[in-house]
Amino acid sequence: MSTNTETLRRTPWSGHADDAEIAHWSAIAQAVADTLATDALERDRANATPRTEAELLRSSGLLDLLVPAEYGGGGGHFESAFHTVRILATADGSISQLLAYHYFNQAGIGFYADPADQPAWWRRTVQGGWLWGDSVNPVDPTLVLTEDGDGYRLNGLKRFSTGSGVGEVIIVNAIIQGGTEDGKVLAFVLDTAREGLELLGDWDHLGQRLTASGSVKYTDVAVLPGDILGPVTDEPIASLLTPGVQLGFGNFYLGVAQGALAKGRELLLARKNAWFLSNAASYSRDVVFQRAIGELKARTAAVEALAEKLNRRFDAEVARSGTLTAAQRGEYAIAIAELKVVATETGIEVANRIFEVTGASSTANSVGLDLFWRNVRTHTLHDPVDYKKIEVGAHFLHGELQPLSLYT
The missing domain is CATH 2.40.110.10 (Butyryl-CoA Dehydrogenase, subunit A, domain 2)
Incomplete structure (x- = not known):
């Protein structure tokens, strides 16, 4: 491999996504999510290898969002990628995860490869239409x-x-x-x-x-x-890949919560009459149910605000490239851990408590509301969230950072 690192940038990304870029990729992601939503439950039950879904990601152009435009890619930023992951998670958590992992597996080109070797890798992934496992x-x-x-x-x-x-x-x-x-x-x-x-x-x-x-x-x-x-080294810019993956998790959990809320709203508005002890005209007019869904909506909005802030910051940290310090990297990883904590707990809570406003009929297998809970409950076990809480607490109290690993 070439070692001409003195004259070439360590990573190929710079700047931020503008509104037009985010709107462009969000529209594509929403179209894909709408397609996935039509049979998400049936596909989940079939439990087949997601080849059709992978082809949908490929034909939409989402696989190459992060590939620099000069190599035939979408020329997008990580902020747009995180938005895409979140949107897909509202409809299909599995395919959202598949794409999130692909983004950071593929981005390994920019984090691990020598800059002189990166162009060939980027061209290969585009020309091959690679989905990266x-x-x-x-x-x-x-x-x-x-x-x-x-x-x-x-x-x-x-x-x-x-x-x-x-x-x-x-x-x-x-x-x-x-x-x-x-x-x-x-x-x-x-x-x-x-x-x-x-x-x-x-x-x-x-x-x-x-x-x-x-x-x-x-x-x-x-x-x-x-x-x-x-x-694989402990160089700050190279090891930034792991916090990026964790940030992808936070966006995925947020998307699941948003999807569960949207489905819950749909079911609540469709409920006829009202609880027999209520004076409301319908369940959706009952303040008991309005309070419950309002609480879940507010908590989800708070997680979204934090995610938006950290998503944009990721592009700024990546743009530091070889000048990123261990301290800068570590402090940002703690901020992402904070998101991981609240996104995990909010995702699980929303996917669980949404049943409180949709009623017993929403537990029917034909409704599929459980898919949101099963997906977020499964993936939030990826690494113990209690250790993320400890990371945040140790840093807040003593300024301590965790040792580098594939989880921190």
């Missing part, structure tokens, strides 16, 4: 790379490999064992048809059923020099 779950047995000529051999197993079952490529993090680079961690990209790469298709969970998040087994998989993005 991942295989980086840090709590699984560690994948191991061993030297093999001028490349490596990869062995091991990774569960929770989101997008792997439907993506053209998978980004992988693995540690080198033995040789002159012993202990070094590399980020690299494998096509899913690579010999020795086995997609186990074992994802069958309560929610987020269409994220193609099954396990991947690697048996003597050849990793060639051209597959390698770069080393």
Whole structure:
């Protein structure tokens, strides 16, 4: 790989999304969300590999939103990407997650690859129409790379490999064992048809059923020099990728809450008559139900305000590129942890308590209101939110930052 980092920028993004850009991508995302909403429940129950949904993302242009325009991409900013994730989550949490992970898997080009090598990677992803899956779950047995000529051999197993079952490529993090680079961690990209790469298709969970998040087994998989993005380091700009992923989670949870509220409003307005102890003309005119839905709406609006602020800030932090300091990165990660806490709790609360205003009839399987709760309940277990609370508290009390990891 080239090492001409002195004359080229570390990351290809700069500036902010203007109103026209956000409106453009939001309109596309809404059109996709409207399509997904027509049969979200049926598709969830079928629990099939989301190939049709992946093609919808591809044909809409959303997959290449973050790819610089000079390489054939959409030339968008992260703020637009976060908006897109949120909009899709109002209709289909699974496909929202699939796209959110794709964005940061693909963005690994800008965070890990040498600047001189990035143009070729960007062109490859656009020309190939790649949806990027991942295989980086840090709590699984560690994948191991061993030297093999001028490349490596990869062995091991990774569960929770989101997008792997439907993506053209998978980004992988693995540690080198033995040789002159012993202990070094590399980020690299494998096509899913690579010999020795086995997609186990074992994802069958309560929610987020269409994220193609099954396990991947690697048996003597050849990793060639051209597959390698770069080393995984603690450099502030490179490690900013993880807070970005967490910010994507916050937007996803917010979108689920907004979707549950919209569905709940629809059901509440359709309810006839009123509770027999009420003097109201209808359930939607009953102050008991107005109070409940008003509380949920207000809390969701507060989360949205925080998300909007942090979404825009992400582009500013990324634009610092190689000048981003560890302190700046750490302080921003804490702000994102604050969002993660309130988005998690609000998403779960809204998806749960919306039943209080929609009544017993809304628990019918044909209604599918449970889909919002199942999706947000499943994904909010990705990493314990209590540890995010501890991160926020430790920083507020003592100015402490957590050690770098794939969760912080």
